[in-house]
Structure formats: structure tokens, C-alpha cells
Amino acid sequence: MTELTCILCPKGCRLQVDEKNGYAVTGNQCPRGIEYGKTELTRPIRSVSSTVGITGAAHRRCPVKMDGPIPKSLVFAAVQALNGVTLSAPIQTGQVVLENICGTGRNFIATRDM
Numbered sequence: 001m002t003e004l005t006c007i008l009c010p011k012g013c014r015l016q017v018d019e020k021n022g023y024a025v026t027g028n029q030c031p032r033g034i035e036y037g038k039t040e041l042t043r044p045i046r047s048v049s050s051t052v053g054i055t056g057a058a059h060r061r062c063p064v065k066m067d068g069p070i071p072k073s074l075v076f077a078a079v080q081a082l083n084g085v086t087l088s089a090p091i092q093t094g095q096v097v098l099e100n101i102c103g104t105g106r107n108f109i110a111t112r113d114m
Helices: 031-042 072-081
Strands: 002-005 014-018 024-026 049-055 061-066 086-088 096-098 108-110
Touching: 002 031, 014 031, 024 031, 061 096
Parallel strands: 049 086
Antiparallel strands: 002 014, 014 024, 049 061, 061 108, 096 108
């Protein structure tokens, strides 16, 4: 039995996930907790927010985020891939900054007009 805190909503339900019984989840107050508990133990995923350098803008860094989650095991490599990225203004919110992160089909996108 593994205990987790669900992070999908502000309630922070204390989940118990029984790996020996098909990853049965208890302690959830909504259906999202069931999916979170199972996923966290079978194929954990994460989404990353960061910043990249930008020239020609009022600020030196542009905030970016992934357009969806990737496997947790690839998070470090995804952040490393941003190291060499420098943008040139103008940049629009939602503009793709880095495509196909680690071959996952996910992208880093800008989260601010600059």
C-alpha cells in the first residue's frame, strides 16, 4: 500500500493505492484522484514551467511551459534542452519555443507576450 497526496485540486486528498489489487485507490473525494493515484504509480508524468533567454525585450527572460505532461523520467532532459534556447522579440503567448521535447510530441510554449 502506497500513500500519496493528490495534487489535482486544492483539497489535497490523502490517497491509498493498493498495488497488489490492481492499483485500487481509496481516500479520494473525486474521480480525478483515482486516475492520479494509478498514474503516479504506474507511469508518473509531469509538466514543467521554466524561462529562456530573450533579446530585444523589456525583460531578459521569457516564461515558458509545456503544452502537456511528459514522463517524469524525461523532466531533467527536457529542462536541459532549454539551456541553449534564446528567443528574439517579439514573442506571442502560445508560440512554440521548442518542439517535440525529448521525442514526446510535447512542446515548450511561451506564456507571455514579449
